Amino acid sequence: MDKRNQDRFAVETILAQAGNRNDGDSRESISTPIYLSSNYRHKDLDDIRNFDEHKQYSYSRLETPTRKVLSETLATLEHGTQAFALSSGMAAIQLAFSLFKTGDHIVTLDDLYGGTFRYFDQLDEQYGIRFSKWNGKKLDELHDLLRPETRAVWIETPSNPTMKEVDIAAVADMVHAVNPKILVMVDNTFYTPIYQLPLTQGADIVVHSATKYLSGHNDLLGGVVVVRGQGLSEKLSFNYKTTGATLASFDSWLLLRSLKTLPLRMREHTANAQKVVSYLKRETQVEKIMYPGKGGMVSFYVRDEDIIDKMFKRLRVVSFAESLGGVESLLTIPYIQTHRDMEEAERLRLGITPKLLRLSVGLENAVDLIADLKQALAQ
Secondary structure, three states: OOHHHHHHOOHHHHHHOOOOOOOOOOOOOOOOOOOOOOEOOOOOHHHHHOOOOOOOOOEOOOOOHHHHHHHHHHHHHHOOOEEEEEOOHHHHHHHHHOOOOOOOEEEEEOOOOHHHHHHHHHHHHHHOOEEEEEOOOOHHHHHHHOOOOEEEEEEEOOOOOOOOOOOHHHHHHHHHHHOOOOEEEEEOOOOHHHHOOHHHHOOOEEEEEOOOOOOOOOOOOOEEEEEOOHHHHHHHHHHHHHHOOEOOHHHHHHHHHHHOOHHHHHHHHHHHHHHHHHHHOOOOOEEEEEOOOOOOEEEEEEOOOOHHHHHHHHOOOOEEOOOOOOOOOEEEOOOOOOOOOOOHHHHHHHOOOOOEEEEEOOOOOHHHHHHHHHHHHOO
């Protein structure tokens, strides 16, 4: 799609057309080709002396034509200045946190993906970056956690796995009023840009595990960082190229292809999840359900911990597996899977108990999903 016209179109059109009319001046290729070359030939010395990284290619760690189209699409999707495609979701978080140094202070939501907590613990213990936790509820409590050395506020919304929702605009307004230099950073993995655009609500940086909904097929690892503002763009561009956790051309092509169906998939994930939640509300073996009303992520508590192992063994459609956001439905027990590295007392305080299950509702027929869960929960 001609980038000059992107803001005229709806997200469905932008994504369906992603990569079209990008095959050089000829504009013959409908689908962006996969450029597998690790390096690119130069014409002469002047080509190097006048090298323009935005127009020319040199080495695939720096840029490839395939990854460039993906990055431009992601930036448009999130309404950002620049997007960076990385080799995993954790690589994306690491790139975002490359902005900080020893002595800096970060406020984070207290309910996050377990791998994020593990990385933050490492930053605290090995690099002296300090963290405070906020429960995501009262802004005055967040205000009280801010210090002169605070450099960022990090949130997931909805959170993983207890589905807390945080008002991004309210957080950004308050934090930036205290100090415009404090960055508001949002993990947008669960809702995706289809349901939430943090940069338009005042956030400075958005992060995704592209392994999840952006990819949506449980077949690749990837991460995304999107920034607002030229200053952040330049800082992260340097760190991105220096550290080198860039997404390969083939995976960039896979992710670009997957994005074309993102709006359709998110609508179906939501429709299926709403039907499954309706069933779970009637299920006698279920004690409590946490679902924000859209998206495909549902967490619920069972009444009896002893039925969980039997339930996993009986599943025929839903898979007992980590990860989320794919076409296949997955069921996870965060207490001993995604969040097992957290201190037990902290897990229990957050409600991550042995009775909590996290369900990523896929794109199977909802009738089949409900029947599978019902027979698996039967005593």
